Amino acid sequence: MSVGGSAGGAPSAYDPKKLRMYGLVGSIVGIYLGAILNSALDTNVFSFFGAVAAIFAVVMGANAVRRVCAYGIGTGVPSIGMLALGMGIIAVMFGLSVAESLGSWFLGPIIIMIYAGVFGYVVGVIANKVIKFNIPVMEEGNADLSMAGALAILGWSFAISGTLGYVDIVNDVLMTGYIAIIFIAGGLAILHPFNANLGPDETQDRTLVNAIMVGGLAMVATGIAAIATQGTAAGLLQLVIGFVLWFYFFKMYYKLVKRDAAAVVGTGLLPPTVQ
Amino acid sequence: MNFDIYTIVYILEIIVGGLLVGVGVHFVPVGGAPAAMAQATGIGTGTVQLAAGSGLTGLLAAGLMMSVSDNIWLILASGAVGAGIMVGSTMLAGSWIYAYAVGVPFASAKVNYDPITGFSQPPYVAIGTVGHGIPTVCFVSGLIGGMMGGLGGAMIYYPLYLINGNAALSAMFAIGIFLVNAVIASWNIQGTIEGFHDPKFKKWPFAFKACAIASVLLALASVLITGGA
Numbered sequence: 047m048s049v050g051g052s053a054g055g056a057p058s059a060y061d062p063k064k065l066r067m068y069g070l071v072g073s074i075v076g077i078y079l080g081a082i083l084n085s086a087l088d089t090n091v092f093s094f095f096g097a098v099a100a101i102f103a104v105v106m107g108a109n110a111v112r113r114v115c116a117y118g119i120g121t122g123v124p125s126i127g128m129l130a131l132g133m134g135i136i137a138v139m140f141g142l143s144v145a146e147s148l149g150s151w152f153l154g155p156i157i158i159m160i161y162a163g164v165f166g167y168v169v170g171v172i173a174n175k176v177i178k179f180n181i182p183v184m185e186e187g188n189a190d191l192s193m194a195g196a197l198a199i200l201g202w203s204f205a206i207s208g209t210l211g212y213v214d215i216v217n218d219v220l221m222t223g224y225i226a227i228i229f230i231a232g233g234l235a236i237l238h239p240f241n242a243n244l245g246p247d248e249t250q251d252r253t254l255v256n257a258i259m260v261g262g263l264a265m266v267a268t269g270i271a272a273i274a275t276q277g278t279a280a281g282l283l284q285l286v287i288g289f290v291l292w293f294y295f296f297k298m299y300y301k302l303v304k305r306d307a308a309a310v311v312g313t314g315l316l317p318p319t320v321q
Numbered sequence: 322m323n324f325d326i327y328t329i330v331y332i333l334e335i336i337v338g339g340l341l342v343g344v345g346v347h348f349v350p351v352g353g354a355p356a357a358m359a360q361a362t363g364i365g366t367g368t369v370q371l372a373a374g375s376g377l378t379g380l381l382a383a384g385l386m387m388s389v390s391d392n393i394w395l396i397l398a399s400g401a402v403g404a405g406i407m408v409g410s411t412m413l414a415g416s417w418i419y420a421y422a423v424g425v426p427f428a429s430a431k432v433n434y435d436p437i438t439g440f441s442q443p444p445y446v447a448i449g450t451v452g453h454g455i456p457t458v459c460f461v462s463g464l465i466g467g468m469m470g471g472l473g474g475a476m477i478y479y480p481l482y483l484i485n486g487n488a489a490l491s492a493m494f495a496i497g498i499f500l501v502n503a504v505i506a507s508w509n510i511q512g513t514i515e516g517f518h519d520p521k522f523k524k525w526p527f528a529f530k531a532c533a534i535a536s537v538l539l540a541l542a543s544v545l546i547t548g549g550a
Binding site for chain 2: 120121131134137139147168169178221
């Protein structure tokens with residue numbers, strides 16, 4: 047659906063280039079840090095780094111959804127979130143599998159990021175040139191979305207399995223079916239913020255805080271899954287951190303909603319029905 | 322993996338599957354939010370939800386058939402019928418709500434006479450709306466679209482399973498390919514369409530081209546993956 051009043055690019059306080067850098071660097075560094083600490087110290091308590099890293103990617107993705115959908119794509123905001131996750135899951139499986147056959151899990155996230163970026167860009171070009179959308183930020187936005195979806199899925203997969211090994215992720219995340227939780231929670235975190243906040247009074251900080259909040263909620267979900275795959279200690283740690291993140295950013299979101307609302311009034315209880 | 326003649330066949334199957342999904346989306350009567358308020362003809366939800374719903378049912382049906390048989394025609398037929406039933410029952414239940422709860426006659430605003438029944442449409446279209454409900458032609462078109470989507474889903478899933486031998490992985494990968502093609506096709510119809518009688522249907526070659534390019538890239542990636550342990 048189109049967004050009233052903001053055609054021609056949504057105004058933003060945070061530069062998309064900066065957000066993209068933070069998103070990519072934050073998620074890649076976070077995933078590597080977690081994977082290296084986990085394998086160096088032979089533990090799995092650092093798995094939560096993956097879920098925190100995914101939040102960086104989610105913020106980048108939510109900002110890309112905001113930029114592209116502000117032009118009005120006609121099919122609703124959820125479609126582009128599902129596209130991001132669809133491109134992301136293919137990039138993740140492709141990257142991890144290729145890294146495994148090259149003999150080094152270390153290459154995985156880099157291959158994933160490159161494949162996702164290139165594929166997203168191509169989809170953006172198709173949308174503009176073949177389907178004739180003519181949205182100026184489409185190529186850029188789709189590359190961002192694809193990378194965000196891929197890195198978010200990778201982060202959460204790492205948070206559940208505790209390693210970046212392809213075989214472990216296939217066994218712990220895909221065969222168990224937790225990938226479905228990641229898919230929907232990730233889709234929500236990327237598409238929901240703009241879908242919930244869109245309108246003429248949409249502000250960037252409120253949308254992005256909403257993204258972090260839903261990312262925290264997804265971390266609670268991966269924490270529950272991690273209890274089953276990695277044991278109580280690692281899982282509970284993730285669950286608690288996710289809950290704290292969600293709670294903190296929920297309070298912040300509520301504050302921003304009150305800031306942007308014309309007025310906040312109590313309605314009281316429902317009046318008795320007049321016959 | 323070893324690259325041989327079968328790999329090319331697998332790549333072609335995945336591309337054809339993606340194209341079937343992309344074209345199939347154009348047949349499904351998607352009404353979007355206006356249809357949810359009975360102000361436009363079609364099913365009251367978005368393209369992606371409908372395409373994903375029918376495609377995933379097709380995948381399940383194909384997977385079920387695959388567990389008892391490895392005959393490709395049976396698997397493809399099972400996928401198509403599964404997805405057709407899914408879209409058909411969605412439209413049927415939707416029709417009950419439109420007929421008995423909302424209380425609108427089924428009418429299309431895009432054609433003067435229903436191409437299948439020959440019934441006149443304009444007298445029944447309420448002023449200020451672009452049709453409502455799911456007329457016969459839309460129902461038939463939706464069934465065709467659903468079956469094409471399911472066929473496409475099964476056609477993607479079957480070679481993937483032969484490549485990596487892992488059902489969960491193949492299903493997730495098929496869902497990814499499915500969503501990408503469905504979203505690109507839904508962008509082409511800009512959200513709403515009534516079926517094959519809609520003037521927008523003539524735009525399908527654009528989606529065909531777009532889905533072909535995307536499917537090639539996806540197919541190349543998907544034949545490179547291995548099944549893990």
